[in-house]
Amino acid sequence: MNYKLNDIPERSVKPRQKGLTMVMDKGLSLRQVEDFIEVAGVHTDIVKLGWATSFVTPNLKEKLAIYRSAGIPVYFGGTLFEAFAIRNQFDDYCRVLEEFGMEYAEISDGSMDIEHEEKCEFIHKLSKQVTVISEVGSKDATKIFAPYKWIKLMKAEIEAGSWKVIAEAREGGNVGIYRGTGEVREGLVDEILTQIPEETIIWEAPQKEQQVWFIKLIGTNVNLGNIAPAEVIPLETIRLGLRGDTFDYFLNKK
Amino acid sequence: MNYKLNDIPERSVKPRQKGLTMVMDKGLSLRQVEDFIEVAGVHTDIVKLGWATSFVTPNLKEKLAIYRSAGIPVYFGGTLFEAFAIRNQFDDYCRVLEEFGMEYAEISDGSMDIEHEEKCEFIHKLSKQVTVISEVGSKDATKIFAPYKWIKLMKAEIEAGSWKVIAEAREGGNVGIYRGTGEVREGLVDEILTQIPEETIIWEAPQKEQQVWFIKLIGTNVNLGNIAPAEVIPLETIRLGLRGDTFDYFLNKK
Amino acid sequence: MNYKLNDIPERSVKPRQKGLTMVMDKGLSLRQVEDFIEVAGVHTDIVKLGWATSFVTPNLKEKLAIYRSAGIPVYFGGTLFEAFAIRNQFDDYCRVLEEFGMEYAEISDGSMDIEHEEKCEFIHKLSKQVTVISEVGSKDATKIFAPYKWIKLMKAEIEAGSWKVIAEAREGGNVGIYRGTGEVREGLVDEILTQIPEETIIWEAPQKEQQVWFIKLIGTNVNLGNIAPAEVIPLETIRLGLRGDTFDYFLNKK
Structure with missing residues (x-):
């Protein structure tokens, strides 16, 4: 930190199990990756x-190498797994992960229909090769699950070998755990948290109001995902009570 | 492509007459242009x-040189033509195009009132100097043309010498072929396509939902314009059925 | 300018007292600052x-040095003052400003409750160390002041030593002088302008429609703030009547 302010909420440090920030890179250049790491790598x-x-994406190996040399793990979005799986190319997918030296992979079913048991088998198999993150929730705004279903799916996936489960929101933040307006399905989140340990979940929260909502619910060190590269610094200030949105929240809690 | 996936829709290759992606640069720096080309030039x-x-824009000649050395044609937006034309400086405009070595130019009437015959004369004259792209549709949300009028204007402009006609949407994607909400005027687009060859039209489609709509209507190789630099990679995945929005669309078509 | 167009509105030049563009940097890298200055520094x-x-923000001193070497003053957002003040660390704040060689500072009360007299005392004290910009308006959308109150606060702050007063809008442009939709509180702005000289006010106007509205009301050389780095070139064209939104506005005024 550049100067000393008293009574700043305690932030976990890397490597973190809680308070993760997962960033979405949807096409940065090599130099833009370097710039991102300079500003937000820590x-x-x-x-x-x-x-x-x-x-x-061009220069994929070079890009992965830059992230790696900064100690930041990278993984391919779950839709890539689905693109291979739906084509019966799962073995090819495993080879691609190996070829690119991936240590993490995401398994999701946001765009395709698959028996949940089969999804869990994929998680189980892949978890022997890499650390698996699995995603629950559809990218289709018309497919809405009841809370007990979310909990059941999450539990089964963790048991099958997922390191963390992601709660779906897309880049836009308007499906899955959110309504079409971006508003949080609060009852759903509350109910999930009665059954699944919060450090096991990464909440996709691309919109600022969503980040604020989760920080107020769970605290500074909530796991948040689908953060745009330029929003990591702003998010960090919200976590620390240093932006208007959480300014008095943390002071009043003391 | 970085790895092999079966059953990917066939994408045309550069130099293309169909499947064009037209990108809007509204003020990139020289280094940002280089970064853009690295990621999305192809x-x-x-x-x-x-x-x-x-x-x-500073360093204009240097910027044009970078695009040129990557083999990517550049042109000045149609509003610049209008700014010269409304000041009776059309000859100056032609000289500016020459001074900067432009090989393409846009002629539009989105911000000024001009007889269509006069617009077509400008197209005719300018088409002897450069490749002309002309734009149909007003930037004024209250000026709405009937489909037959769009068709008549497009036909006359192609006849006058336009290489392609652009269907207006602005940077925001909320006028011309779209409603104020960004929703496509579907009947309008359908009717235009009964009369104008689709490869002759560039549809401005800055919003993702608009891109998806046109790709589902016309296919992978539809001409789309006003794409933000950072959205070219995402657009390419939508064209290939590799993002949630078109994931099963192309698979189901087979 | 890269070429000659007649009848372009006269734009003030740096160093300006009127027609200021205040830009918000919420986490640019050093290279991104250089890119920004290349394009928009002038x-x-x-x-x-x-x-x-x-x-x-990492590399804070290096970042400040780049702005300084381009002759562009920098200041820390008002929320930082508030973060120090609410912790009774105002003296620390003054030392931080000194340590980083700051020549400007913002004093605001958008996130905390403070007696206005006390705020003015802070302005008075700090104005002996640096040039003070003070901000009026809450970041809380539910706290709405009547116009006479805005005027009273602004007058008192100018008297206390503020160089300029900022009318609050946040990064989003949806509080303070705007409704939640981003629409300008027109009556409020009109009334403020009957009492406060327009060159003394910087209107936060992050959204394009807001910039257009103020340029049409006050003219090319209105002071506008919270402009995103990539929007400075677009804003400059709006100021000059070279974008659709103000294209005929300036021509019709002649």
């Missing part, structure tokens, strides 16, 4: 190359 | 320096 | 490091 726990953007 | 067919931003 | 009068982002 606050970023893991980077997702959004959905299947890695298919068309 | 997917970008032509760049527009938005409206009259070229008037206040 | 059009930028002053830069704010948004709210308390300076607390977590």
